[in-house]
Amino acid sequence: MTRSPRTQPSRLMVTSVVAAVVITGANLAAAGIARADETPSVPPGMEESAAPPVKVDPNDPDLKMPEGGTLAPEKVLNIKSVVEDLGGEERREDSNANIKFALQAEVLFGKDSAKLSPEANSRIAAIAEEVKKQNATKVRVFGFTDDLGSAAHGDVLSKQRAEAVNKVLSKQLPTTITFEIRGYGEEYPIADNATEEGRKKNRRVEVSFPRGESS
Structure with missing residues (x-):
């Protein structure tokens, strides 16, 4: 049964953004091919900004403040770049702490299906190579849909x-990697569900893992 899209906040793609995000650790299951039942409440990259590690002293004489001026709340800034390839079929986000790939569902599955297409294997293999390159030990695999159909x-x-x-x-x-799998449904869209182009981007599977663990 199909229902009309619900009005939700739009998350439009940008080629390069500065985002105030902090990638938090996950409560993961035992090593090996495992799934964690305790998963984050939000996907990586969409958490609220954490408190900064260093407190800024507003009375510091070296801090040039205009008369009557005050400091804004401190935030942890994480530089993030977003690149889309193949007409948006693949989306890669790189931040200081994390790498995330988003593959559109249409290039992985048939309509309303969870059976992988032959083309999907090569795209997943490319992501696996990047995971190994980063020496990551934790991998998250999260699925998302648009807001058509029932939640x-x-x-x-x-x-x-x-x-x-x-x-x-x-x-x-490697079997030493811990995996975390979750389906978020229509939550956390990255584009506007009011258009088919946006819904196509929201129907996706994301694979994310820490970066910088390589030597």
């Missing part, structure tokens, strides 16, 4: 799609 159906389908991608990905990576 319950979207939750189930997005989880099934994340599991399908993880099944192929995990076979190409």
